Amino acid sequence: MWEHYWNAFAIVLLPQNILAMVLGGLWGLLAGALPGISTSMGVVLLLSFTYTMSPITAFCMLVAAYCGGITGGSITSILFGIPGEPSAVPTVIEGHALAKQGHAASALWIFLLSSIYGGIFSVLVMMVATPLIANFALKFGPPEYFALTILGLSVVSSLSGGSLLKGFLSCFFGLFLATIGTDGITGGERFTFDTTLLLGGINFVTAMVGLLAVSEILIEAEEPFKEYKGHVGYRGMRAEMPEFSLYRKNWFNVMIRSPIIGTVVGALPGAGATIASFLAYGEAARTSKEPEKFGHGAVDGLMAAECSNNASTGGSMTILLSLGLPGSNTTAMMIAAFMIHGMQPGPMLLSSRPDIIYGIFVAMLLSNLFLLVLTIMAIRFFLELNRLPYSVFSAAIIVLCVVGAFGLQNSVDDLFVMFAFGLIGYVMRKFDIPVAPAILALVLGDMAELAMRRSLLLSLGDPLILVSRPISAVLLAAAVFSIVYPLFKKPKLLQGL
């Protein structure tokens, strides 16, 4: 095995491959940072340029673009508060809060270091334990997925800020939204009012942009009536360099727990980055020494979410390379890339083309390192935007939101949905109801419902299937614990009402 790695390093470090990684990484950063171009679309656009390249150069470029896209998405989340993917919601909540306090550079540093570490950690795990993780992932059937989504939903208790009741109110609203659209088991239509607008359900990216970004601008738009607010301003990257002690304080959270959650959950097809980042975020909130900071710029929450989010790339690639199963949209594009170069991703690839597989491992490792440098250079330009007066800045953000929501499906319908959710989010914020639980429930509610009904189909209606299998039993117990625990910790359940 080791001589494969030495060969792979020798090939990946050829000048043309390094160039490919740098260009791919830059392209990915750009695609991820621009709302309207998702990471997977960025990879598709790049795909046509790789036809004539040698396979390994092509994969260096694509892998770098994949990692770059995930990193780039977080830049937009932190600076503009626009989440590009559901997995970026914790980043928007904590990172953007830090940016609004004038610590954009600090938030970017923390996100960058944690996410690159998460990425590298997962690649290293992938290098030594690919078959192990793939086999573990296969143990997850519908009952296990159900338990996992419930564990994800239990994070609500940590996201609720002051009042658990309001948190659950928001959560149930999200669960209701998740029922809209075509029913995934019977194909029936629910709450669609005979329009095609809602037939596909509520797209969570549109809803998310509305609830988080648009509603915030509506809130901020009230300000000029009171007093003129200038630009947020920022301190430079150098001045905001995080201290080492920050990482020493959070070593377990960042170094071990979050990347493990990310790698394992990322390997599950159909769960992936979203559950990974929320679970790690929730764990951080539960064990944090300053839980009251969550929702207002908690550094440890941002670290955990970013670390786990990026670690899911390794998990996702693991299942792709060992079994040929795409865990996310972007890895599905990778399958196309394999086929263009005359390979079928699957279990045979590791023995038939070890050069490619080990090359991809090495390329992922190196592109994470290159991205660290590239992003630090790119961030300066993004930071300059914070000099704009907020009135101009927010107008630009609305434009980006519109472009992003429209770009999802080239559909004006999504814009209506986005603005409707902007208004809903505005009202929720006015009543101090946290929006994050609603988004979490919208994303996970659908998965939870389908997983439960699939399980019941498998057991012919016997609900014991949900608790009788070891993995799901453990996960459900953890979920119950995480919902009940805060009740004992904070006996004043009705606090804040």
Add this chain to the structure above:
Amino acid sequence: MKTTKIFVMAFLFLVGCVMGISTSAAAAYPDRAIEIIVPFGVGGGSDTAARAVAEGLKPLLKVPLVITNMPGGGATKGMLYVAQQPADGYEVLAITTSHLIDAVKPKTRAQLLRDFDPIMRIQWDTSAVTISGDSKFKTLADLIEYGKKNPKMLKFAGTSPGGWSEIQTVAFFKAVGVVVTFVPFDSGAEIKAAIMGGHIHGAVEELAETLPLIEAGKLKSLAVIMEKRHPALPNVPCSAELGINYTHGLMRAWGVKKGTPPDRIKYLHDVIKKALDVPVYKKFVQDNHLYARQGYLGPEETRKYWDDEVKFFTEVLKDLGYVK
């Protein structure tokens, strides 16, 4: 004054020229970009298939070719859009079996058989009955025997409830006299993981996607659903040789709005047919194992094929209780 007059006359002259050009060119179809509406998202099966055809088509056309993805409403949104455009042959819809199923009980104001004319059928895919590599069932007969003894105990996965995936699973097993439980999943990847993990018995799915896992022994195919054996799996029996009267498969076709002038349909038909012979498209066919049976059908045959399939789907959907 005089300059103004000259100016006006020059302007009118120019307008005349431009209009003259456009009317004379309108006779020669096509004179502007042709748009292919793919009613699915970027990167899906229909999208990559349409792009492969378009790749071969572009050099043969004098006008630009634009692919627009219009996902939503279970593939009906794009269809409705084309149905609302003028019938001038500039909007082409990428049609799949899901539109034929929608024709049984239309979700929108558009109905495929009523509102569209086929240009041609392009692909006809092959499905296979696939189970886990270490499953106790060795042949299709074992599986059928178990299924007959234990109605509903065989659990088969698929993707679209009430859609092609459920229809082909349930209809195939009905043809052999077995009642299965259909469990819908969100994606092919999840289905394959569930089969390999032993959570579900198997799936009736398009063969190409599962081939690498079959070759690796993680999955095995008990039968391909076709008139003859599939060249990629010469050791696996086909449904016809097992005496099962069921050979339906996923089809992809291109069509235009009903009322498009026949000469324009013929033009499109001829040029697309040529595009199916270029190397780019042939490689696509090879990679996706679409060579096993002929995909191409002319416009008339395609219409007949559509009519037959819709009749078949109507019956299956009645059985399943989706339509009354």
